[in-house]
Amino acid sequence: MNPFTDIPADSVSALGEEKLIAAIRRWLGAASPRAPFGIGDDCAVLAPSRGRQLITVDPVIYGEHFDDTVSPRAAGGKLFKRNLSDIAAMGGRPRAAVVALALDRRVKLTWLEQFYRGLAAISRRHHVPLVGGDIAHHRGGIVATLTLVGEAAAARVVTRTGACVGDxxxxxxxxxxxxxxxxxxxxxxxxxxxxxxxxxxxxxxxxxxxxxxxxxxxxxxxxxxxxxxxxxxxxxxxxxxxxxxxxxxxxxxxxxxxxxxxxxxxxxxxxxxxxxxxxxxxxxxxxxxxxxxxxxxxxxxxxxxxxxx
Amino acid sequence: MNPFTDIPADSVSALGEEKLIAAIRRWLGAASPRAPFGIGDDCAVLAPSRGRQLITVDPVIYGEHFDDTVSPRAAGGKLFKRNLSDIAAMGGRPRAAVVALALDRRVKLTWLEQFYRGLAAISRRHHVPLVGGDIAHHRGGIVATLTLVGEAAAARVVTRTGACVGDxxxxxxxxxxxxxxxxxxxxxxxxxxxxxxxxxxxxxxxxxxxxxxxxxxxxxxxxxxxxxxxxxxxxxxxxxxxxxxxxxxxxxxxxxxxxxxxxxxxxxxxxxxxxxxxxxxxxxxxxxxxxxxxxxxxxxxxxxxxxxx
CATH class of the missing domain: 3.90.650.10 (PurM-like C-terminal domain)
Structure with a gap:
């Protein structure tokens, strides 16, 4: 799907900020806990971590990581899963995600809805709540950045270093x-x-x-x-x-x-x-x-x- | 400073990824701990949190949050401080930051260096290490997204709700x-x-x-x-x-x-x-x-x- 429209009534600018955030929370559904444990305050609040914490960040960018051949639902899912893969590579357990979206005001509301529904589906599948985020205007593009916090699932985390000759x-x-x-x-x-x-x-x-x-x-x-x-x-x-x-x-x-x-x-x-x-x-x-x-x-x-x- | 150049040798594309990441670590200096506690692995590793954790994310976007009248050093500093302000609003203590940069390959290396030096200055001032990030191509723009994790500094966090009539x-x-x-x-x-x-x-x-x-x-x-x-x-x-x-x-x-x-x-x-x-x-x-x-x-x-x- 091409994300953009020239019809203002179909675009993200039509709703206004307050209604847009309400819509995003509706699209996220159970993936989005209530503030202060989710969207709606200056920060999201998480319970203390049990083990060592992990943190990783990766974006999806229109024209780089997805294009018109990828559905917005798939683009949202990809964003979440790229970061889950980084937690997997350390042997960790994901705990919570925040998403910052920089997007043109001509982005279609239907595109945005499906993008968030894609995020929500992965959130539910892996039991990782989306606890916060930001949405800001960016002329001409879409850059979605997800940061994932997790924790060590075992006594250790596996890093990139440690391999030996003979392994x-x-x-x-x-x-x-x-x-x-x-x-x-x-x-x-x-x-x-x-x-x-x-x-x-x-x-x-x-x-x-x-x-x-x-x-x-x-x-x-x-x-x-x-x-x-x-x-x-x-x-x-x-x-x-x-x-x-x-x-x-x-x-x-x-x-x-x-x-x-x-x-x-x-x-x-x-x-x-x-x-x-x-x-x-x-x-x-x-x-x-x-x-x-x-x-x-x-x-x-x-x-x-x-x-x- | 205008961030873009048409001279390839002066742009971020000149270095290649490996040298660029090495340069970023040099620019960040002490603000960037060694992997796995900083840049260089799939995730950054943090010690367990003592209290409840806080997490917030905010971007700076070229043309929205800064323009050619703002120095790249100031733009980097602003990005870090916007997020610190969100931790402050909950009464929290910042612990670590990750930065995802989406930028055109025509961005000047000098622009990028000063941007990271601006981040590093705030990191040092507030003792908040930059533990990870990502850098990806984005035709025509600059979107820098910083995620900050922190923790409650007191027995409670102060939220947006709780005010009473008469306060x-x-x-x-x-x-x-x-x-x-x-x-x-x-x-x-x-x-x-x-x-x-x-x-x-x-x-x-x-x-x-x-x-x-x-x-x-x-x-x-x-x-x-x-x-x-x-x-x-x-x-x-x-x-x-x-x-x-x-x-x-x-x-x-x-x-x-x-x-x-x-x-x-x-x-x-x-x-x-x-x-x-x-x-x-x-x-x-x-x-x-x-x-x-x-x-x-x-x-x-x-x-x-x-x-x-």
Whole structure:
């Protein structure tokens, strides 16, 4: 859906601020608790956190993360899920979200309603209330920014650092062809999987794939090491070439390093028992820089998504 | 400063993402802790909160909240302080911030550096680390969104509800003429004042003034009541008419309701002792709807700032 209209009566400017906020609360329904625990005061109030807190922020921008081919409901859902995926990558549990919307006054009310209903659906599915936000005018564009706070679900959070030479490299789901297949807004954030992985001490490091395996895996590599990947083991989405699986991005899958001493067979069995519907692939291992076998993929031949280029 | 350049070498697109993030961390300096407690992982990690948590989000948008007459350093500072003012209005203590930047690739690197240095200066002044963020492309605009998490500084948080008929109405600082005077980016968020007020049980309700007293005070009024203001008591910034003081907005001052049974003279003395440099004015009281004396300001004659109109 194209978000804009030239008919003032159909646009967000028609309602006026007070009625617009009332409409947003109606669209959000049970996803929006009452103030001070939700929308309606200077800040939202949350109960104290039990464990360490997590915080992450990601936007969706019209023309960058969604366009007229993506429904507003899907765009709202994508915004929420991108951030849930970041919490998943630390093995955390999401707690509450706030959304800041910068939008042109010509945005259609129907577009906005479906956008918020998309947010509300994800809020309900994952039991993460939308506790606050802001809406402001921005000539010519739509920038929606969601900040998610969460907390550690296990005794530890899994960070991007901690992988060792010899660790095996694993990935959930399948990669590539995210844009054309609609995976970029259809995906399910790997929250349960991330929490399960955080409870296993053999999981050394983890990241979620947003800019493509070739780029994101460099972040996970230990100092003085590189990834040696088996090209045949890299799980590809239908229609994805190897280059697409390595470089396109927006996969929102988890990649993690597992200790060399872990029993890989038992580990994979335990995963299959817990997550029978989520594919898991061992795609290679970290080796000393320069020690990559000639049969392994040379990641330097592939590029991930580069922002601001 | 105009933020845009047509010379690619001077723009944010020149550096590439990795170098740009390294530059941002350099510009932020001590304001940016190391990952996982700061920039560099999927989420930032914070220690558990002691009390109830607060969360607020507000943007600054090019063409709306700042323009070429405002330096990028001031725009960054304003972004941080707008959010600090919301924490102040609940009597809270800020803990950490994340910033999401949506910007055109033609934005000047010098603009961006000064913007982040403006954020860093406020971060240092108020001891609130910038723990994470995001930077994404957005054709033709600049939308910077800051989310602030904080916690209750006293046994309670002060909300917008709780004022009673008979309560006196107080305001910090002076109002009006915020845009022309530069107050809209020069202001100091009233954090210490807000925390002090939260510890006094006679303070029934509080809000920070962003859309103008005429509009924001309606939010504070108890059900079935209205504000009766003494026009002569409303503190005006130099050059501000009464209409400007009531309706222009961007004052970032605290307005609060004080119990009728409180000793107003003692209260004002205690304030002056604690905050000798922050003006405090008693500007009226809440009366039953319709019981406003004819000498009092009729707020219905004034409008605050309306978003999205």
């Amino acid at each position: 095996s490299i694993w990935v959930s789901g399948a990669l590539g062809n995210s844009l054309r297949s609609g995976h970029h807004w259809r995906f399910a954030p790997r929250l349960a999987e991330g929490q399960w992985l955080a409870r296993r001490r053999h999981v050394h490091a983890m990241i979620d794939l947003s800019d493509g395996l070739a780029k994101d895996l460099r972040v996970l590599a230990p100092r003085g090491a590189e990834a040696a990947l088996d090209s045949g083991a890299i799980p590809r989405r239908a229609g994805a070439t190897l280059a697409a699986a390595l470089g396109e991005g927006e996969d929102y899958e988890l990649v993690f390093a597992l200790a060399d001493r872990a029993d890989r067979k038992k580990f994979a069995q335990a995963w299959r028992k817990k997550f029978p519907r989520t594919r898991l692939s061992c795609i290679g291992r970290f080796v000393r820089a320069g020690a990559r076998p000639s049969s392994a993929v040379n990641l330097a031949d592939y590029r991930g998504f580069e922002h601001l280029r | 006196s109405i107080w305001v910090s600082g002076a109002l009006g003429n915020s845009l022309r005077s530069g107050h809209h980016w020069r202001f100091a968020p009233r954090l210490a004042e807000g925390q002090w007020l939260a510890r006094r049980r006679h303070v029934h309700a509080m809000i920070d003034l962003s859309d103008g007293l005429a509009k924001d005070l309606r939010v504070l009024a108890p059900r079935g009541a209205e504000a009766a203001l003494d026009s002569g008591a409303i503190p005006r910034r130099a050059g501000a008419t009464l209409a400007a003081a009531l309706g222009e907005g961007e004052d970032y001052e605290l307005v609060f309701a004080l119990a009728d049974r409180a000793d107003r003279k003692k209260f004002a003395q205690a304030w002056r002792k604690k905050f000798p440099r922050t003006r405090l004015s008693c500007i009226g009281r809440f009366v039953r709807a319709g019981a406003r004396p004819s000498s009092a300001v009729n707020l219905a004659d004034y409008r605050g700032f309306e978003h999205l109109r």
